[in-house]
Amino acid sequence: MSEPARPAQTRRPVRTNATRQKLFEASMLLIGERGPANVTVDEIAAAAGVSKGTVYYNFGSKSEMIAALLEHGVEMLESRLASASPAAKAVDDLQEMLGAMLDFFAEYPSFAQLLVSEMWRTPGEWHETLTLLRERLVSVIGAAVERVAQENQVDTQITPASVAGAILGATFVIGLDRLVFHPDRSREQALAVVMTVIRGYLR
Amino acid sequence: MSEPARPAQTRRPVRTNATRQKLFEASMLLIGERGPANVTVDEIAAAAGVSKGTVYYNFGSKSEMIAALLEHGVEMLESRLASASPAAKAVDDLQEMLGAMLDFFAEYPSFAQLLVSEMWRTPGEWHETLTLLRERLVSVIGAAVERVAQENQVDTQITPASVAGAILGATFVIGLDRLVFHPDRSREQALAVVMTVIRGYLR
DNA sequence: CTATTTGAACTGACCGGTCAGTTTTGATAG
DNA sequence: CTATCAAAACTGACCGGTCAGTTCAAATAG
16 A cells, blocks of 8 residues: 655665564464464554554555465575475485475464464454465475375375465464464474375375 | 253154254354354354353354364264264275365364364464364374375384374365365365375385 | 234443553663 | 755554343244
8 A cells, every 4th residue: 555665776875664564574473373363453553562653654554464474484495495405316306395395484483373373264354365375385385295196106186285284274374273282292203294295295 | 051952862852963963063163164263153143043141052062162262163074974984995994084074074064164264273272172182093003094004004203193193184274175275175086185095104 | 812023223341453652771972 | 065955654542333242122933
C-alpha cells in the first residue's frame, strides 16, 4: 500500500532495513508461539524496540506485516535448500537438503510453527501468499526428487511432485515433533525417519 | 468444570447431549477455518442455533469448550482407527487404518486443520490436552506398526514409535494437502503416498 | 420440581489503526 | 567544515470498536 521506501535508484542508495529486520525477528518469535491473532502490534513493536507507528510505517497493516514475514522466512529457507547440496548421488543430495531443512526448523522453530498453522487454512488471510510460497519449496524439492527418479528405479505409480509435497509436509511435522515431543531425538534419527519416505519411493 | 452431563451408563434424567453436539459441529467448522482466536463465542452460539448463555452453561468458558472439542474429535478418530482393521497381513491392516484416517480428515477437514494448528504450539492453551491426545493416536498406530515389524524385516535403526509419529504427521499433512492443494488427487493416490513411509521402513 | 435454555444487558479490558508532531539523515550550498 | 533544509523515519497518545465473560429473570421441558 503505502510503500514509503522508494528511493527510486538515485536519492538513497543504501537502506539498512534494520528496523524491518528487528520486526521480523520479534514477530517471528511471538507469532510463532502464540499465533497471529494472539499477539498485538504493540507487543511486537515493544519486542523489537520500536514504536507501534513504525510498524504501520514499514508495513501497512498487521496482516501485511505477517505476509512479509512469511515471505521472508520462506526466502531464507529456500536459500538454505539451494545452497546445501554438494553431493554426487541424487539420494545423498536430497538427504543433504532435508538435513538443511531440519536444521532450519531447529533454528527457527517459531517460523515452522507459524507455517504449519497457516499453510492449510482455507479460507485464510495469507492463503494466496502461502500457496505461492509452498509452490516454490515444492519446486526445489521436486527437482531433487526427479533426479532421484532418473538415477534409480522408483514407484512409477507415484508422481515426483506428490512425493515432493509429502516430503515437505513430513519434514515439517517430523521436525516439529522432534522439537516439541522428542527433544532427545538426534538430528540423525529425525533425518533417517524423513528419508524413509524416499526409501519407500524407491523400488 | 461444571460437567452437567453424565449420560454414561447410569440411568439418569435422559440427556440427549444434543446441545453439546450442535456446539461441537458449529465450532469445529468455524474454529477450523479461522482459528480459535478469530471466532467469537457469539458466532459459535448463533451457528449452533443456541444462545451464548448456553455455551457457558455447558462449558465453563471458550477455552474449555475448545478443549472438549479437541477431545471429542480425537475420540471419534480413535474409534474409527480401532474399528477399521479387519486385515490378515499387518501391512494391509495398517493401510486400512490409514485409509480410515484419510477418510476422517476428508469428512472433518476443519478438525484436521484445527489439530495441526495447535498440535505443536508451545506454550499453548491446550498443549497438555493435545499431548495426551496425540499419545493416544500414536499408541494406536504404534501397535499396528509393531505388528508390521514382527511380520517383516524392518530397519532396526528406527524405532516403531518414531515411525508411528511420522505416519501420524505425514497422514495429517498429506490429507490436508490433498484437500487444499490437490482436490483432484484420489484417495488411493493419497494413500499410496502415505504408505510410502511404511515401505521405506521395510527392509 | 428441577434441569436446561433463553436473551438481553452490562462491563472492563484490549486492540488495530490513525495522525500530528518530533527526530534523524544525508544532500547541498556557502 | 558548517549551516540549512526537506524527505525519511519514527513516536506515542488517542479513538472507535470488539469481545469474553458475567449475571439474571423469565421461559420451557422432562
